[in-house]
Structure formats: structure tokens, C-alpha cells
Amino acid sequence: MAIIHVTATNFAEIKASEKTVLLDFYADWCGPCRMVAPILEDIASEREDIIIGKINVDDEGSLAHQFGVVSIPTLVVMKNGEIVHQSAGARPKAQILKLLES
């Protein structure tokens, strides 16, 4: 499944998805965020059953604020429109896959 660029405009639509949604709050200048990026691409290519959305905190300040993001990367797992997991910090692939089972 391709990675979606999430904005305030398309957020509601993504949130309403029936699939599990993995959100990645990031910025271009953040080293640990860049380390997570290839891992998310890897997961995206393997998992048809989830949607991965990347949210640029510089462009989407209000979404970042809404989720109370103060550290990046912050990964959020949403199911049926509800947040089931939210945590900050880069983490290995196996741990991200585990978050999806939250």
C-alpha cells in the first residue's frame, strides 16, 4: 500500500478508513525521522492491510497539536477512527509491526 501524505484536508477521510492506520509525524530536518522512513516504506510494500500516513509537522501544525506531538518521530496507530497507540521515538521494524497489533 502506498504511503499517503496526510494533511488537514484529507485527514478525516483517512481516519474513517476501515483499515488500520499508522501515522508518522515527522519533519525533513529530523534525523531519527529519516531513519524511520525506509522502514515505513518497507512495511508499506509488504502490508496491503494497513494505511501508512506521513504528517509533516512543519506544514500540519494543527494536526500535530491535535495529537499533542512534542517529539518526532511520533507514531500513532488508529483503528476504526480511535487512537489505539501513540508513542514517540524511532524504533526498529519488528517493534513497529508489533505496535500495529495494539
Add this chain to the structure above:
Amino acid sequence: MAHIYDMIILGGGPAGYSAALYAARAGFDTLVIEKMSAGGQMALTDIIDNYPGFDEGVDGFTLGMKMQAGAERFGAKSEYGEVLSVDLAGEVKTVKTDSGDYQTRTVVIATGANPRPLGLPDEATLIGRGLHYCAHCDGRFYKDKTVMVVGGGNSAVSDALYLSRIAKKVLLVHRRDTLRATRVYHEPLMKASNVEFLWNKTVSDVVMGDRIIGATLQDVKTGTSEQVLCDGIFVSIGRVPATECLNGQLPLDDYGYIIADETTRTAIPGVYAVGDVRTKALRQVVTAAADGAVAVHFAEEYL
């Protein structure tokens, strides 16, 4: 019979991918196992100005990707996985990861180092709620707020300076009464009007609301405690070598670094320690890369 590699490299920072490049060019069947992505700590810096060959500097993430591509060009392989344990005894060594087990005749340990935590109970749960280890990553969330920086070395001072340009106020907490940082850093910090120094203090606890709203500081001389309010805490008190996965199979020095000299050979034949995880005088990208090359030189002798 499982595949047996000539060399498995634990960690894909500059030390790991330099070893991989030399190993692949020496004709070794080589695998790098990296839990995050190439570059290691180097990937956390915007600009590296002291790695030779880049006259305008280079960003650490790009350099990491290039090191990986350079090694893969000669046939080195990479796997995402976290090494959980190793068995280094014997001629064939086993590396266990969260995504499978591997066998190899030589092991290069290039796991680097991580930020040193404050040592508070449940510290990990505070990440994302106001506790930070990377000022350049998270500083921008503290525009016009009050932040605390803990530490007194070069990186703490450079974090405090960086944050002083964003935050309303920076409180620098240090357990001594003078900075350990190199002199050149002192003056700009002393000049910054919004930096306040809290000497002889350590953080003994955090004050929580929905998130961190302050810290309890203990005076190391008098033993008295006080609460200081702040919106976020940036920890910069050094680094700890990443050796958990070795489960005590190699001797470490008092600070937890793997004991190995400039040959990178460890106490176990066929096992090499390279980069920041090894006892050495200067931990930099260029010395990490040099170690990788040296390890392969001695591994060639060994194999």
C-alpha cells in the same frame, strides 16, 4: 545446513558499513544487520564538517545511505533486524535477531552508542511527554517556552545554545560548578541573556501534569531538593555503548566499552569491535570508518 557467512556485522553505522565495504571487496560473504537504518548516530546530524572529502560538509543521513550503497555495490548484504543475542564461542558463531538466526565465521561488533538516560524509574514512558534526548529534533516544539538542559559537556552546551534561540528561557542543570565543555563554547552561552545556570544539581525526579511540567533538582553539595518548573527537559549527559546483545561474552571497561586496541581484535578470536562501542580516544565518524577497515584486515588473517 544453514548458510554460514564469512562475516556478520552488527550495526550499520559508519564503522559497520566501512567494515562491510572492505569485507565485500576482500571477497567475503558479508551481512550487515541493522535495527534502524544505515548511518547510526551520524544520521542524527544535519551536517558533518569533519569527514574528509566533503568540502561543503555532508548531512549524516545521506552519508550513511552512501556508505551502505558503497558496500552493497561490492556484494555486501543488509538485513533489518535487532540483534538480541550472540554466541561467539566456537568457529561458527551464531547471531540471533528478532527476525531470524544467522551463522558466521567472524563477527564485527559495530553497535555504537545510545544517549545516556537520567536513570529515573519509568523514564521511557516520559519520552513524548516532555523528556527529550535530541535538541535538534524536538527543540522547535518549545518556541517561547521554558526548557531545561541537563549536562555540562560539549553536546549539552551546544544543545543549550541551540535551544536559547528558540525557547523563552533555558535552564542549564549541571552536577558540577563549572562546564566541562571546551572553552570555545563557553562565551556564546554566557552571552545568551535567556540562559540560566543551575550548578551542582542533578535531576532526581520529574514533576508531572498531563505531561512534564517541571523537575525535582537535588543539590549535590547540600542534599536539599527543589522543584523547578519547565515545559520540557533535554538530556545530554553522555552516551552508553550498546553491548546488551553480547550478554557478557566480551570483557568491557569500567564505562561499558568493549576492550579492544587499535587492531580491533577482542578477547575472542574472529570477533572484532569497531567504532564507538570500542575503547578508544576519539569517537568520530572518521575513526569509526578506519576501524572497519582494520577489522577486515585482521579478519583476513584469521580466516
